[in-house]
Amino acid sequence: MNELDQEFTREILRKVRQIEIKSNRLVSEVLAGSYQSAFKGQGIDFEEVREYQPGDEVRSIDWNVTAKMGTPFIKQYREERELTILLAIDISDSTIFGSESRTKRERLAELSALLAISASRNGDKVGLLLFAEEVEIFLPPSNGQKNVLRILREILFHENHTKKTNLNEGLRFINKVMRRRSVVFFLSDFIMPEFSTEEEDELEVQFYKEISTTRKKHDLICAQIHDPREISLPKIGLTTFEDAETGERVMVDLSNDNFQNEFAEVTEKQATDLSKKLARRGIDIFKFSTNTDFDKSLREFFQLRKSRRGTR
Numbered sequence: 001m002n003e004l005d006q007e008f009t010r011e012i013l014r015k016v017r018q019i020e021i022k023s024n025r026l027v028s029e030v031l032a033g034s035y036q037s038a039f040k041g042q043g044i045d046f047e048e049v050r051e052y053q054p055g056d057e058v059r060s061i062d063w064n065v066t067a068k069m070g071t072p073f074i075k076q077y078r079e080e081r082e083l084t085i086l087l088a089i090d091i092s093d094s095t096i097f098g099s100e101s102r103t104k105r106e107r108l109a110e111l112s113a114l115l116a117i118s119a120s121r122n123g124d125k126v127g128l129l130l131f132a133e134e135v136e137i138f139l140p141p142s143n144g145q146k147n148v149l150r151i152l153r154e155i156l157f158h159e160n161h162t163k164k165t166n167l168n169e170g171l172r173f174i175n176k177v178m179r180r181r182s183v184v185f186f187l188s189d190f191i192m193p194e195f196s197t198e199e200e201d202e203l204e205v206q207f208y209k210e211i212s213t214t215r216k217k218h219d220l221i222c223a224q225i226h227d228p229r230e231i232s233l234p235k236i237g238l239t240t241f242e243d244a245e246t247g248e249r250v251m252v253d254l255s256n257d258n259f260q261n262e263f264a265e266v267t268e269k270q271a272t273d274l275s276k277k278l279a280r281r282g283i284d285i286f287k288f289s290t291n292t293d294f295d296k297s298l299r300e301f302f303q304l305r306k307s308r309r310g311t312r
Contacts, residue, residue: 038302090188092132099229131170133162171210
């Protein structure tokens with residue numbers, strides 16, 4: 001290994017260790033118990049049948065056994081002690097953007113580390129799916145510290161083979177490969193490349209079809225990352241923008257009030273539409289930014305899930 005390779009390896013280890021230390025602290029100080037209460041006990045395994053007793057749920061009756069035995073029997077279940085977690089992360093080139101100290105991809109890595117370490121401490125298996133225009137990497141769910149460190153390394157340093165975003169491809173892979181019911185965290189900026197109106201409509205229909213299928217099979221949580229400059233632009237006059245995924249460039253006048261108002265309206269509409277359409281399908285979405293810490297909002301999100309489970 002030459003000196004350049006050694007330096008790169010040291011940089012990988014330094015960044016991974018840095019995120020691991022921060023995540024360990026957050027898990028201990030902020031999310032202690034929140035992860036477990038939000039997800040534990042949702043999966044159930046069939047254990048045995050027993051004779052029906054007054055007060056038992058009628059819907060738990062095993063009609064096949066009841067017919068054979070001539071007396072009512074019910075199915076008994078036990079909570080799964082181990083969950084399967086899948087971190088499905090969009091690593092298309094739009095995630096390399098960051099207007100301040102951290103890029104969207106780095107923030108996605110921090111959130112993923114937090115979730116992976118929380119899962120590992122609870123004895124759960126964690127898997128990783130990285131995708132852009134195509135599936136880039138799939139690590140089947142496993143447990144242990146080495147698995148968590150490999151997940152962090154791949155998220156931070158995997159070099160893409162494809163640049164553009166194809167959320168449908170990631171969802172199709174999940175629906176095909178993940179047979180066992182899992183907790184799926186689908187992490188993305190949800191920025192899709194622009195097409196003709198007809199192509200956009202078709203992609204949107206496919207997206208909501210695929211994500212609805214994922215929701216039926218798994219406990220699905222979407223996490224949307226954004227950068228402040230994707231919502232509010234500074235008034236600095238003529239500025240050239242380049243699309244990270246296509247290379248297309250466009251010059252706009254950021255001091256133009258009409259452009260600023262239109263930009264704000266479009267971005268707000270996109271965000272609202274996504275939230276509403278996911279909510280209608282029973283899908284939770286957690287939103288966070290590159291310039292703010294997400295520990296408090298993530299804990300509140302977990303608590304909300306816990307309270308909703310208690311009312312079901």
